[in-house]
Amino acid sequence: MEQTEQSKSRYGMVVDLDKCTGCGDCVVACAIENNVAPAEQKATERTGITWLRVYPVTNGEAFPAHDAVFVPMMCQQCGHHTPCVSVCPQNAVEVDPTTGIVGQIPQRCLGCRYCMTACPFHARYFNWWDPEWPAGTEAQLNPDVAPRMRGVAEKCNFCHGRLHAARTRAAAEGKSNIASPAYTPACAESCPAQAIVFGDLADESSDVARLSKAHDTFRFLSKLGTEPKVYYHSAKEWVRKMADQSPAV
Amino acid sequence: MFPFIYEFRWTPAHLIFLGLFFSVVVVIASTVGVALLRMLKAFRTQKVEAIQWEAEFEDLPVAARVCRHQLAGEVAQRTCHHDFDCRSCEMHPTFLAKYAPALAPAAVTEALYGFSMPLDRYYHRGHTWVKPEGNGIYTIGLDDFGAQMVGAPDRIVLPPVGTTLTANGTGWKVAKERATLRVLAPIDGVVVETGTREQGWYLKVRGSEQERDLRHLLRGSEVKPWVMRELERLQIALSPAGVGTSLADGGELMPEMWKQAPQKDWDGVWGEMFLQA
Amino acid sequence: MDQQFIPRGLQRTSFERFLVWVLPWVLMLGIGLYAIYQCLADGLYHTNMDNRFAFGLWIYLDLTVIALGAGAFFTGFLLYILRRDELKAVINSAVVLGLICYSGAVAVLMVDVGQPLRAWFTFWHPNTHSMLTEVTFCLTCYLTVLVIEYLPVILKNRKLRQIPRFLVFEFELHKVMPVFAGVGTFLSFFHQGSLGGLYGVLVGRPFAFREVLGIWPSTFYLFILSAAAAGPSFVLVTTWLVQKISRKRLVQPGVFTYLGKVSGSMLMVYVLLKAVDTLYWINHTAPLEGAAAYAFYTSQSFGSWILFTEIVLLGLVPAVVLLTKRLREIPAVLVSAAFLTCCGIMLNRFVMTIQTLALPTLPFDLLMSYFPSWQEVATFLAVVAYGVILYSLSFRYMTLFPQERDIRQ
Incomplete structure (x- = not known):
């Protein structure tokens, strides 16, 4: 936790909700990039795995005041008192001190699901089934990302495979570190509306740092004090207010 | 880690x-x-026997642990906390000063409900008797109460000559049908001769000649109230749960009981009467 | 036919009747074992838990049985450390109950986790900040202690004790029992607390989150107190139940009232502190996290009645009853109050587990629902069946209530 605050880079995102059309390209790109197995037939929206999920949200008003946005929600990469890190009994969740990315180590995960209970964003997913790829589709697996096994938790890690590839490229060029950001996560890359901007929040000159401080930029559940590194932007006041509301039970 | x-x-x-x-x-x-x-x-x-007794004693029901001085009516209520070893009891000398039961000089016999308990010998609470033969030799046998309760056993396993006995440890073993019984040794000593049931005695041992090493044994006027109490305990052991039959009204009780209750868990009754938890 | 193994001086039903009693429980255990097999072999999709409701009936069961099993450590603490000798009458029974509860909880936990074979990872690279690490360490240690405490009870069986080695070992073990009672108390303090801390640290769950007192959230201390209150009550209720089922008197009435008094005092302290904690949470902690506490109680399923029931009906009321000498001495009232105490603790664990997970955290989410699958219920019942079987066997072949023999006479 403390390490995050000391780290040089703080990788983050700004999602412009006003641009998002809810097309779901990011969801598909994410699943393909990160070797998320096709959903089991019996899987529901609550048992299936989507590291990135798009929630439709409305203002609850009747026409003509009715309005709606789509909220793509992935791991919010909490930077302070990261809820899932401290709860894991065997250090399967760790914050990378160089990037601030909250990483999940599935090989070390016991599958107790305490981290899932701890996460207020429901950004963590459990492998209720053995992941299976229909014959032939294994060929599309991303060689940079290890598939997970049954019984462990997984979540968005800002496309770790791409980060690794970027680091490998940098090493090949003789550089000891990568210039941030030297890669783009699959969701940001795939978004036709270019609603997702990714970069280093600690780099003042970056787009993402500038946008994160822009007017009308906000974060979800900011009052919990977990300092997410995923920001959202909307010019609509009801959307910004909604982000910190107590949920209606 | x-x-x-x-x-x-x-x-x-x-x-x-x-x-x-x-x-x-x-x-x-x-x-x-x-x-x-x-x-x-x-x-x-070789503390096993002593420890075994200590462990067993703790698990005996309170009724089996009554102090001999309560049986004799010298004190209203007292449960033994010294594993029936009066040498370590702080109260025993006090009682001894007031009441001093002693062996009868000749063969005086206390006849109780058909049991004959000669008063020329000491009795152990585990239904054995000890008769001093002089020169530190003691004869040990089952008392009439115990003998009638055991009846004709299938097998008796006596310790071989030379075995060291520990007071309250195992004296010898008796088996009948599926039941087994460990008769407690009344005193410390070394076995010098073994007898048989027919002879009326089982062991002769060489033990201590000091009075204090026999202090825990019952004698003289203590025998009668003790046998009365044992009869009471036997009846409870034989009776179904919760139903306390009244004391039998005389006659030769024991063999009758043995016949009347052939299906009884004799192992259980024996254990109760021969001080095994 | 098994008379030889039944403790001397005790009356037990015939072997045939005992079999008839045990058989349905064995059946229940069998069904549960099949459900467990399914979950272990195929995966946890056999449960109705999901990504949103990641803890379910099983975690609730773990928390509850561990709270109820606290009778073992608390009775041991009172008997061996504070020398309350009257508790000798129930200590063996309390140890068996504790062993059943803890071993059952650990067994279910092993089914609950997705990769049980990796359980040892927690020992190899523990995250010392996690409450679950504390729970894992303490649970394994304490289960070992409970097995050691149960050992003398087994070794004193009528047949086993005839083996001198066993009896002497039992004798020596009994002498060092206060050490185990002390270790058990120490471990229980930590893991009962950590189970409470489990929820108290959830900064992302305003319903469960509590502020830190010292180094642990307030739920840590509340769970210790509530477990210490529930333990003796559970021992009381089970002893009463065994008396009813076996139709025998097992302990002197004084033991019941003493257990009731102990439970009542702990419960009273707990209820008062719980009330303070709740008020502080409503007025300070929850608003600070951006949540209006009343909003947690606006749903139909979890209205404010649940809070009232937990603190007043199943907390304050039994506490007052147990602490009133006149009421405590009426057996029916005493047993009912102890039963309510257990229910109160069970409700508390339910609220902490199920309500915490049901309440949404994202502003656009709705109340989550969850209903356990048959496999989850069967596993739950298997633990109950296992407990009944182990307890029945212990009751038949061991001396669980040393006073029983004396009472008979």
């Missing part, structure tokens, strides 16, 4: 947490170890 394992950090949280954990593990393991070592030591120093 250990400093050489990846993820180990020299932080206070780690050190306190793991320090406590390892302390607990060490405490648990060493305590079990101590118990095991003490067990082995008990075997080495």
Whole structure:
């Protein structure tokens, strides 16, 4: 936790909700990039795995005041008192001190699901089934990302495979570190509306740092004090207010 | 877990947490170890019989642990806390000063409900008698109460000559059908001769000549109230739960009972009467 | 036919009747074992838990049985450390109950986790900040202690004790029992607390989150107190139940009232502190996290009645009853109050587990629902069946209530 605050880079995102059309390209790109197995037939929206999920949200008003946005929600990469890190009994969740990315180590995960209970964003997913790829589709697996096994938790890690590839490229060029950001996560890359901007929040000159401080930029559940590194932007006041509301039970 | 394992950090949280954990593990393991070592030591120093008695005594029902001075009516209520070893009892000398039961000089016999209990000998609470033959030799046998309760056993296993007996330890063993009985040795001593049921005695031992080593044995006027009490206990042991039959009204009770209740758990009744938990 | 193994001086039903009693429980255990097999072999999709409701009936069961099993450590603490000798009458029974509860909880936990074979990872690279690490360490240590405490009860069986080695070991073990009672108390303090801390640290769950007192959230201390209150009550209720089922008097009435008094005092302290904690949470902690506490109680399923029931009906009321000498001495009232105490603790664990997970955290989410699958229920019942079987066997072949023999006479 403390390490995050000391780290040089703080990788983050700004999602412009006003641009998002809810097309779901990011969801598909994410699943393909990160070797998320096709959903089991019996899987529901609550048992299936989507590291990135798009929630439709409305203002609850009747026409003509009715309005709606789509909220793509992935791991919010909490930077302070990261809820899932401290709860894991065997250090399967760790914050990378160089990037601030909250990483999940599935090989070390016991599958107790305490981290899932701890996460207020429901950004963590459990492998209720053995992941299976229909014959032939294994060929599309991303060689940079290890598939997970049954019984462990997984979540968005800002496309770790791409980060690794970027680091490998940098090493090949003789550089000891990568210039941030030297890669783009699959969701940001795939978004036709270019609603997702990714970069280093600690780099003042970056787009993402500038946008994160822009007017009308906000974060979800900011009052919990977990300092997410995923920001959202909307010019609509009801959307910004909604982000910190107590949920209606 | 250990400093050489990846993820180990020299932080206070780690050190306190793991320090406590390892302390607990060490405490648990060493305590079990101590118990095991003490067990082995008990075997080495031949304390097993004494420990066995101590453990058994604790598990005896309160009714079986009544102090001999309560039976004799010298005190209203008193449960023994000295494993029937009056040598270590702080109260025994006080009672002895007031009431001093003694062996009868000649063969005076107390006849009680068909039991004959000669008063020229000592009695152990486990239904054996001890008769001093002089020169530190004692004859040991089952008293009439015990003999009638055991009846004709299938097998009697006597300790061979030369065996060291511990008071309240195993004297000899009796088996009948599926039941087994461990008759308690009344005194410390070394077996010098073995007898048979027909002879009326089972063992002759060489023991201590000191009076204090016989102090725990019943004698003289103590015998009658004790037998009365034993009859009461026997009836409870034989009766179904909760139903206390009244004291039998005389006659030769024991063989009758044996016949009347052939399906009884004799192992259980024996254990109750011969002081086995 | 098994008379030889039944403790002397005790009356037990015939072997045939005992079999008839045990058989349905064995059946229940069998069904549960099949459900467990399914979950272990195929995966946890056999449960109705999901990504949103990641803890379910099983975690609730773990928390509840561990709270109820606290009778073992608390009775041991009172008997061996504070020398309350009247508790000798129930200590063996309390130890068996504790062993059943803890071993059952650990067994279910092993089914609950997705990769049980990796359970040892927690020992190898523990995250010392996690409450679950504390729970794992303490639970394994304490289960070992409970097995050691149960050992003398087994070794004193009528047949086993005839083996001198066993009897002498039992004798020596009994002498060092206060050490185990002390270690058990120490471990229980930590893991009962950590189970409470489990929820108290959830900064992302305003319903469960509590502020830190010292180094632990307030739920840590509340769980210790509530477990210490529930333990003796559970021992009381089970002893009463065994008396009813076996139709025998097992302990002197004084033991019941003493257990009731102990439970009542702990419960009273707990209820008062719980009330203070709740008020502080409503007025300070929850608003600070951006949540209006009343909003947690606006749903139909979890209205404010649940809070009232937990603190007043199943907390304050039994506490007052147990602490009133006149009421405590009426057996029916005493047993009912102890039963309510257990129910109150069970409700508390339910609220902490199920309500915490049901309440949404994202502003656009709705109340989550969850209903356990048959496999989850069967596993739950298997633990109950296992407990009944182990207890029945212990009751038949061991001396669980040393006073029983004396009472008979």
